[in-house]
Amino acid sequence: MAASLSLKGVDLHFGGVKVLQDVTFDVEPGVIFGLVGPNGAGKTSLFNCISGHYKPNSGSITISGTEVLGSAPYRLARLGLARTFQQPALQLHATVLENVLLGGHIRLPGWPVSWALRLPYTARAERGIRAEALELLNRAGLGWAAGLPAGELSHGLHKGVELWRALLSKPALLLLDEPAAGLSHGEVEQFIKTVRRIRAEQDITIIIVEHHMGLISALTDRVVVLDHGRKLMEGTAAEAQSDARVIEAYIGKDAADDAA
């Protein structure tokens, strides 16, 4: 079941630096939502607040109606939240399959003792999740890499492995932090196709932080533009691109006047 997300008056300070001020918006279940803005606008900070890695100073963040502000990040996975990182964070010595399997952690039953004793139900669950992870990799055309150490793959494939790792947890809300960063043009096209396929097949809400406006226009149903930690506007990607305030935030007031 796709999750909804609601932010109300989120404030985040680091000492005297106001990183986020009074950010409020709602994300409907099942949409692909974009979070855009110039460098330093607070996009990734906001992301880290949603995923529990940062604690906002005030405000409210709810996932499908459950208040998550102040929850430890590992608890949010149980609410159906999964995320990728700006810099792909894989275990480079472990195989690609082992990396993807990490995403299945919360779906596996049993206590440490039952795994140490290798009780039949844990062995069955392990076989099942392995088959599922392999299936994901095969469908993504990455089956050939399953047994390779992740460190031997390219940056673009690392991003792919991270995505499949996040998806193995069957998330209701998926956060993608700059998925196109460092990808070639062809890889971005491939990524757009992949996300479309995921949305067509699964009941899932996706939030994307991205600079790449082509990707934002191609994928998102709705965007929020942040600037200096404040919400500048909310609307569709096309509306954002023609909004005078957004253009000003990206290229400066004088340049915007020149362009007009």
Added chain:
Amino acid sequence: MPAMSSVLANKSTRVILIAVVAIALVVAPLILPAFTNQTLVRIGVYAVAVLGLNIVMGYTGQVNLGQIFFVGLGAYVTAYGVNHDWNIILVFVAACVVPGLVGLLVALAAARLGGLAIAMVTIALPIVGVPLAKRLDEFTGGSQGTSARFTDAPDWSGLYNDQWQFYIVLLVTAAAFLLGRSLVRGKYGRAFGVVRENEAVAASMGISPYRTKVLAFTVASIFGGASGFLYLAAVQYTSPETLSFGHSISLVAAMVIGGAGSIAGALIGGAYYVFVPQLTNAIDPNLTTISQGAILLVVLFLLPQGLVSLPRVVRRLFRRRTSRSSLPGNPPQNSPVHQPATDAAREGLEKTERQDRS
């Protein structure tokens, strides 16, 4: 399919290998001299301690310099239980549970601290443990230590004492290694690994870094306690010297030399712990410390992943040499997507090795 048949062959050779080793281990004590049996028993004793240390340090990446404290605690609990005529099963359970509970309490506090702070807390354990063992002479026999004989071979078995002890240690060690091996594969093994590498990623996968560290530390303490039980079964005597800090560092060295993050490495580490002091003593008793240090440096320089990686390194050297003589150019490249996984994997490995060389 060639890949499938090689997997099957691999599996059946494995089963045969395990059967041969199992039979050899059962028959060995009956034909080996008593001294060899005692040496093998001591390897088993320390292999279990190194296995526990490997789970918390090798797999989970939490520096633990106090493992010997849990070995000593297990040994003292065993001595206490035996001298108070407890049932032997109860003694064994207590020797695992008491260190496990102490380890859990220490970990609940220590795992809240980040990074090397955990190492500092664990250093304190043997440092506090030795005077404590001297002071609490009601339980520990003070500085003289305490002895407990409970592993003399019963008459019905017709075995000598060293053979009987061998079977006890073999049973417990084999069980500990099977349990440890299952634990570090699958759900919790992956959790240990990701907590070692990146706690933020662990948390985003729904894994609590704190709980995972506490789990690994507690498991290590339980294995330490089991090792203490075996120690008393083999040596039949323990004193405050058993849990001195120096032994704890030797355990860490044995773990790293055997192979951090490897179950087989723990067994090799146990063997290292027992053999290397014997070897260096035989060379020159005055130079044991320095020759042990030299061995440590040489092994880590040549095999940074420990002795367990020796076959892998040798195989790679060998393959490199053959591929250098037989591969004048690049083989034709197929699209990797359409290749069976194993072939592509092999090609990928060779590709990087070729790049490494140039």
